[in-house]
Structures are given as structure tokens and as C-alpha cells.
Amino acid sequence: MNDASIEITLNGKPMALPYSMTLTQLAAFLQIDTGTIALGRNAEVVPKSQFGETYVSAGDQIDVVQFVAGG
Numbered sequence: 001m002n003d004a005s006i007e008i009t010l011n012g013k014p015m016a017l018p019y020s021m022t023l024t025q026l027a028a029f030l031q032i033d034t035g036t037i038a039l040g041r042n043a044e045v046v047p048k049s050q051f052g053e054t055y056v057s058a059g060d061q062i063d064v065v066q067f068v069a070g071g
Contacts, residue, residue: 017056
């Protein structure tokens with residue numbers, strides 16, 4: 001791990017990121033379509049309109065909820 005990397009908790013599991021990034025960048029890094037998810041940061045839901053301006057910091061707890069069609 002280099003000096004720029006950060007440790008977060010993603011869906012309850014530790015994860016290292018190469019650098020601090022926005023939630024939009026995190027979704028792209030994880031290869032997740034932001035149109036089908038909700039994101040929480042430190043137990044607060046982040047509106048999709050704020051994904052691009054909300055940065056993930058070391059120690060953050062990020063929760064990804066994927067919407068699934070059912071029937």
C-alpha cells in the first residue's frame with residue numbers, strides 16, 4: 001500500500017482504495033452503474049445529485065445498495 005491509498009469499509013468489509021475519490025469515481029472503480037444503486041456514507045444516504053461532489057475519506061463506511069427488479 002502506498003502513501004496515497006486509503007482504507008475504507010465497504011458493505012462491512014475493509015477495502016483499500018488507491019486514492020481519495022468521489023462517490024461517482026468509486027462507483028466507476030467498482031464497475032457499478034450509479035443509476036441502479038443508492039449509496040450511504042457513514043450511515044447517511046447521499047443523494048445522487050451529490051455523488052460527484054462527495055469524497056470518500058480514510059475510515060469512511062460506505063454502503064452500496066443495488067436495486068433489483070423483481071416480480
